[in-house]
Amino acid sequence: MSNIPSFSNTEVAFKAKSSGELKFTSLIFKMMGSPGLVNSLTGLTTFALKIHLPIQWIIKKTIFKQFCGGEKIQECSSTYESLRKNNIEAILDYSVEGQSKEADFDKVRDELLQLVSNAKKHAKVPTTCMKVTGIASFSILEKVSANTELKEIEKQEYNRVIQRLEAICAKAFENGVKIYIDAEETWIQVAIDRLAEVMMQKYNGKEAIVYTTLQMYRHDRLNYLQVLIEKAINHNFFLGVKIVRGAYLEKENERANQKGYNTPMQPSKLSTDNDYNAALKLIMNNIQKVELCAGTHNEESAKLLCELMQEKGLDNSYKGIFFSQLYGMSDNISFNLAHAGYNVSKYLPYGPVRDTLPYLIRRARENTSIAGQMGRELTLITSELLRRKNQPTKK
Ligand SMILES: Cc1cc2nc3c(=O)[nH]c(=O)nc-3n(C[C@H](O)[C@H](O)[C@H](O)COP(=O)(O)OP(=O)(O)OC[C@H]3O[C@@H](n4cnc5c(N)ncnc54)[C@H](O)[C@@H]3O)c2cc1C
Numbered sequence: 001m002s003n004i005p006s007f008s009n010t011e012v013a014f015k016a017k018s019s020g021e022l023k024f025t026s027l028i029f030k031m032m033g034s035p036g037l038v039n040s041l042t043g044l045t046t047f048a049l050k051i052h053l054p055i056q057w058i059i060k061k062t063i064f065k066q067f068c069g070g071e072k073i074q075e076c077s078s079t080y081e082s083l084r085k086n087n088i089e090a091i092l093d094y095s096v097e098g099q100s101k102e103a104d105f106d107k108v109r110d111e112l113l114q115l116v117s118n119a120k121k122h123a124k125v126p127t128t129c130m131k132v133t134g135i136a137s138f139s140i141l142e143k144v145s146a147n148t149e150l151k152e153i154e155k156q157e158y159n160r161v162i163q164r165l166e167a168i169c170a171k172a173f174e175n176g177v178k179i180y181i182d183a184e185e186t187w188i189q190v191a192i193d194r195l196a197e198v199m200m201q202k203y204n205g206k207e208a209i210v211y212t213t214l215q216m217y218r219h220d221r222l223n224y225l226q227v228l229i230e231k232a233i234n235h236n237f238f239l240g241v242k243i244v245r246g247a248y249l250e251k252e253n254e255r256a257n258q259k260g261y262n263t264p265m266q267p268s269k270l271s272t273d274n275d276y277n278a279a280l281k282l283i284m285n286n287i288q289k290v291e292l293c294a295g296t297h298n299e300e301s302a303k304l305l306c307e308l309m310q311e312k313g314l315d316n317s318y319k320g321i322f323f324s325q326l327y328g329m330s331d332n333i334s335f336n337l338a339h340a341g342y343n344v345s346k347y348l349p350y351g352p353v354r355d356t357l358p359y360l361i362r363r364a365r366e367n368t369s370i371a372g373q374m375g376r377e378l379t380l381i382t383s384e385l386l387r388r389k390n391q392p393t394k395k
Contacts, residue, residue: 317342
């Protein structure tokens, strides 16, 4: 076991990036630093794509390049290899969401089945991830979540959703590939939670294959975590859980406001942080029954998890715990943790440029705050470029 890594070691953090690549990243983060610019570009881009203006190449060369691996699985291989060389697993994320046709859902299912095979072939700890909205319509998930009685035709539609998910999880189980089921908007999450629980009970008897996701910006998720742990103990399965803060804060608050119900969101950032860290502690106290993926770019939370592992006497490479960041963000956390021997992965999204737009917009918004991610990325890149300038022999 080694000490808690420093996340400010920029030499380790950026060793996979040339100075040219760092300057490119810096430019992208600077552009995202202005909320006004992000909002107008988001509106313009969405409109331009709607009227079929040929702007996809601009997106592909800029924000897509920063946050995505490519349009097809094969295009991601160089990024994938570069991460693996640095002991970081890439979790290919087919970033197509919000589909509406049955044929499209089947296509996403087939792509996910291919991802399972791909992960098995290439990864040390093969893992994949999915969004239920890739294989199900938003409206059916919303109805199931609200306990609305389904018409016969809707029952059939929902059965097809279950069959698609079942096919993906069964293949993951047969191939020993972990599958993270992402969390989405609260008004469809009840259905997603139920589906994930059924799959965990079925496939997690010997180890966690299926993982559910908890968004700690919700004020009810710490209780739900406790419930899940009790279920895992009582029904004798391993709880696989990815803990994140959550990506739909504004949308959630806006909807609650518009519809006049109490927001399911925490009252403040501090309460989200407190619950995130409390979830890590609760999991560590039940680690014999839980496998964890901590999906975060928050240095304090990552440090806390390292400390908790030390307290419990777990090796840095303990196989039931993964740290995970999104590709294009927080290399200082990913690379320094991997360098210290922790298990680290990065979500590596891919898909047609047009379909990745909702994902890219979420990333742009997340990185807008000067006090948050964007400011830290820029400071680190600047200091690494300076360090390299003063040591001209190094890359
Ligand atoms: C591997 C991985 C998988 C992911 N999977 C999912 C997923 O399945 N579902 C999903 O929704 N997101 C997912 N995300 C995205 C994730 O939710 C965001 O990246 C995350 O919220 C950013 O927070 P942070 O932990 O990096 O920390 P920070 O940057 O410290 O926190 C920012 C977050 O805090 C919360 N927050 C900010 N202000 C407030 C406020 N006023 N009140 C309450 N809360 C506030 C918000 O969630 C915000 O995003 C994933 C991220 C990673 C790295």
